[in-house]
Amino acid sequence: MTARCIMVLGTSSGAGKSWLTTALCRHYARQGLKVAPFKAQNMSNNARVVASADGMGEVGSAQYFQALAAMAEPDVRMNPLLLKPEADTRSQVVLLGQVSAQLSDTPWRGRSEKVWPRIAAALDELIAENDVVVIEGAGSPAEINLMDSDIVNLRVARHANARCLLVTDIDRGGAFAHLYGTWALLPPEDQQRVQGFVLNKFRGDASLLAPAPQMLQERTGVPTVATLPMWWQHGLPEEDGMFDDRSLMQGAVRKTVAVIAYPRISNLDEFQPLKNVPGVRLLWVRSPADLAGLEPQDWVVLPGSKHTSADLAWLRQQGLDAAVTAHVQQGGAVLGICGGLQMLGEALIDTHGIDGNAPGLGLLPLVTQFAQDKTVTKTQAILGLVHGPWSALSGVAVAGYEIHHGQTQAHPAMLAAGTVLHDITPGLVWQSGDGQVLGTYLHGLFENLPVLQALFGAQVPTLETVFEGLADYIEQHFQPGVLESLIR
Incomplete structure (x- = not known):
């Protein structure tokens, strides 16, 4: 078994990566496929306890809920590196579920090469065991100051040969500039991985977006595959932000x-x-x-x-x-x-x-x-x-x-x-x-x-109700055939 990999990238934090990844996990699981989520590195003080090779370990809450949406047993390999901030300049580092004092004391840039082999091995194991792996990025893949030490966005996409969606929060304003600017800052080989743009948190008449999606596609070759209306009450726990x-x-x-x-x-x-x-x-x-x-x-x-x-x-x-x-x-x-x-x-x-x-x-x-x-x-x-x-x-x-x-x-x-x-x-x-x-x-x-x-x-509402609602939502608002083409 060798999984097809889909990766959800965002133009910024809070664009909707976790939400969309969770919805995709349930969508593909409903097709009878064996699905697993993955996020190489998560920075959050929201964590859950799951089984690990060393007994019990910690995994980011977002990946825990994504695993449940995928109808899979949550596993520390789904979030091999978890950073739990203790102060503005210090985080506790959790590797494959276990706290590592050594890594916690290692500078940010020096940490990447030490942990990448373990991250890559966890991803390879999930790919070998599943039909589909839905991967979540972090922040933005266009953070060019961090590209040389990246272990969560483009490096993961290349390793998994993932087809990528790029999601943006249109409610913030400037969505088309965010999409174009993010795409333009990617290396050419990574631009080719982006299969579709997703406009999230849209309010209003979608017909007023024209001709921007078409103009964006003319400049990038990437279609806008979904416009997701604002949905305040989807019921999925917030990953890091306070409730609105x-x-x-x-x-x-x-x-x-x-x-x-x-x-x-x-x-x-x-x-x-x-x-x-x-x-x-x-x-x-x-x-x-x-x-x-x-x-x-x-x-x-x-x-x-x-x-x-x-x-x-x-x-x-x-x-x-x-x-x-x-x-x-x-x-x-x-x-x-x-x-x-x-x-x-x-x-x-x-x-x-x-x-x-x-x-x-x-x-x-x-x-x-x-x-x-x-x-x-x-x-x-x-x-x-x-x-x-x-x-x-x-x-x-x-x-x-x-x-x-x-x-x-x-x-x-x-x-x-x-x-x-x-x-x-x-x-x-x-x-x-x-x-x-x-x-x-x-x-x-x-x-x-x-x-x-x-x-x-x-x-x-139970979590099952929430997951089913998320899958229904993206199936309603993605263009016909897109979700299937991503794993074809």
Whole structure:
């Protein structure tokens, strides 16, 4: 078996590469073909836990969802290199699912040749095992300052002999210039790989685009094969950006879920299901003013963080520590997930230089100590007796994943002094004595339908529904025969 390879390139980040790659994966899988996604290098703090040769490993969330769309088992080879930013100039490097301290300390340009053989081998294995491999590029292939060290765009396209689509965000303006300029900056042999231009996020009358597509084809030889109308509510989790209010479900708001958006927020995609729950408003919070209008029935969520102590310091600088505490004092509910759980405790202790020392918010009698080894695992549990605003979760079966260096335990002196801590699920879920503050290491809580049903009594679209909708959409809007010709 030798796969035909299709590659989705973009004129910029945010053009629609991940979205289109996911849709293509489901389209070809629906034809009865064995399909796999691939992205050589992804930079994101949104990661999922999947099986790897060394046990459990991390893969970018976008490739995880693309694998599900392809009806394939997610595999670290689908995203062999994952960069998880820890600061503006530093990232943790994950190679084939495992953290590499050596590569994390290697300069950007010096890293490429070291990792390329592993990337190429992963791609070759997927090509040998599948009928179709749908490859996603990164940023733009025309970043000429990076071409000499490229391992994610043109080098991959050449290695896979891929037929390429070039997608642009027409809603930003300048789409035809972006397409032409990107194409013109490619080497001639790579220009020949581009089989079609895709206009994404179009609003208005498509007939008004003429004569631009024809003029563009006359200059490049490349046809515009699809004009995709703006679609705010497709339901696919955002890869890196915050959710746009225009993508929210409509209707009367019964509950606000306010998520603290600190600088190193991670795994924000796990909140996507809340967007689709009728009556729930998802609010991103960066200042105390954003929390000012909350009612006691509303929730404040402290999400995961790639650098817990730094994000905790940012939270204090904004005055959000006092705002979160005030919400609890007014009878409101607070949820901490992973790094957010760690922040809710009494202290962060770091003897290995992993994250940093810091006093916590003191809303849970817990202490977190950072270990050198990272916990990366899939987790299933049945929740014990849960109290207060979270009581509907009692006895609910949950599944998700854990990614953390921190190891958290109860504060023994506080418990000895009479502080109450509910140990809901040992090592995984804790709750304050009054029931208002809940903390967990489990990512993906809201991706469990029983959890949504218990908390909201709501049915939400499943991922299968989302993937089928994406495939329907591109089949409707691509020119007839194009999708078939790409793998012919």
